[in-house]
Amino acid sequence: MTRRYFGTDGIRGTVGQAPITADFMLKLGWATGRVLNRERGRARVLIGKDTRISGYMFESALEAGLSAAGVDVSLLGPMPTPGIAYLTRTFRADAGIVISASHNPFADNGIKFFSSEGTKLADGIEEQIEAELEKPLTTVAASQLGKVARIDDAAGRYIEFCKSTLADRLSLHGLKIVLDCAHGATYHIAPNVFRELGADVSVIGASPDGLNINHEVGTTHPAALRAAVIQQGAQLGIAFDGDGDRVLLVDAEGREIDGDDILYLIATDRHAQGNLNGGVVGTLMSNFGLAMAMEQLDIPFERAKVGDRYVVERMAANGWYLGGESSGHIVCGHVQSTGDGIVSALQVVAIMMREGKPLSKLLAGLEKVPQVLVNVRLPTGTHAKTVMASEPLQQAVIALETELGEQGRVLLRASGTEPLIRVMVEGRAHLDVEALAQTLARKVQALLD
The missing domain is CATH 3.40.120.10 (Alpha-D-Glucose-1,6-Bisphosphate, subunit A, domain 3)
Known part of the structure; x- marks a missing residue:
């Protein structure tokens, strides 16, 4: 078993294709329960999901596996991922499980774990779960089976939390x-x-x-x-x-208004109020203009690898409270332990109401440079790392970087959720980054044909 089951955004796959099957979910629930009980005694786990149809099947499978391991389960029903993180902390559960494939189509589904603190599970716990998956499934005695209950007021509790993140x-x-x-x-x-x-x-x-x-x-x-x-x-x-x-x-x-814009709005507002408490973590995809705007305001800015896991890791390492991705995954660490779309939107709305200004005026100090992202889909069985490591493609990237000099950037990366290679080129306004990105993407495609 490899660590792919605990990737940046959790398990991702298509229903009916390994490893995302009901059998696997049953075994995963059991393995997780075994580890949690060993670590904490009789454990309690929350399970929430998004609205895709396969969530019903996977929820039942996880529930059965956890119960077979002697873990009590609380079902939240449809609930945003950050809501599950919040409720895991609130109910002092030993872990929270999210059944979701995020922004992917309905046929995909996956899983993500939260610790009792509403953060990612410790690497040691993940490794223990992986080890348990290799063992035959056994059920605890009937008297020790886990019980299952539904938390009927989960939605109301999370709604009140979101509202509480605004000033009185x-x-x-x-x-x-x-x-x-x-x-x-x-x-x-x-x-x-x-x-x-x-x-x-x-x-x-x-x-x-x-x-x-x-x-x-x-x-x-x-x-x-x-x-x-x-x-x-x-x-x-x-x-x-x-x-x-x-x-x-x-x-x-x-x-x-994308994630870079949102980071700029929140960062500059908190900086002006003297409560930013450090700097801002972006990613390799964050626009060059955001980095320049932070520099002009003497706000420290650091790029992490793409993925909320890496953003949170760098925030924790620096002791900072704000980070995010241009895709719109924003972590407001002063109020929430993970990316939260509703909470992040409320932070921006509060700035608009307090300043009495539209977004266009609030964003006047951010001058983003043109950035083009082209996705190249990989054939089944093709590994992105192998393609990106090819000598012709590496030479093409080096040549383009030389052409851009200090006026732009090139980035090739594998998607963490889909079989794609993402080709990104950004640069000053006088550069035709669209043509440059398309040319590089065609060279990637040529390697696949």
Whole structure:
């Protein structure tokens, strides 16, 4: 067994293809329960999921495996990933399990673990679980089987937590917002949060049927939100992904506000108030303009590898409280232990209300450089690392980096959730980064043909 089961974004795979099967989930629940009981005595685990149809099957399989190992289980039902992290801490559970494939199509599903503190499991625990998976499954005595119960007020508890992250008495009265819930886990949470805070809210992408999660809505398809914001004359649009840990915004003119913009807004506001408490962690994909803006304000800025796990690791190592990715996964460490789309959006909305300014004016100090990302899909069985390590491709990258000099950047990386190689080129406005990225992507494709 390899560590791929505990990757940057948790298990990812397609239903019916190894290793993501009900049998595997049953065994994984059992192995996890065995380790937790050994570490903590009789353990308790929370399970939550997004809205994709396979979540019912995987939830039942995990529940059965945990019970067979003698672990008590509390079911949360559909719940955003950050909500599960929060409730794991709140209920003092020994672990939280999320069944979700985030922004992926409905046919994909996966799993992510949280520790009792709402952070990733320790490497030692993961390694022990991997070892247990190699052993034959045995069931504890009937009298020691784990019990299963449902937490009926889970949604209400998380809604109140989200509201509590704003300053006392801050009202969103007079703010017209369109929410896009991606037919995902925020569908019954986000509208209540913003309405209870006083906003005038309309909603799209809030009718999950198990098959439509992320389909032409959410952070990966912002066109639907842009159209709704403009049509309704809203001041702001907020899009979440399928499990609610990512967020993207749309301003009143329909311009997309990505994770780099959101990091800039939160960082500059907290810096001005004297409570940033350190610097900001971005990733290798963060726009060059964000790094320059932080430098001009004397705010330390560091790039981590792509993935929320690496962002959080660098935040912890530096003792910083703010980090995130251009994809919209923002970690506001002063209020939440993991990326939280609703909480991050509220941080921005609070700045808008307090300053009385639209997003366009609040972002005036950030000058981003053109950045183009091209995805090259890999054939089944092809390993991204092998392709990226090929001599012709390495020579092409070196040649392009030489051409760009100090005016831009090149990045090739494997997707952590899909069979893709991501080709990124960014540079100053006078450079044709679109053409440069497409040329490099064609060289990647040529290696696959």
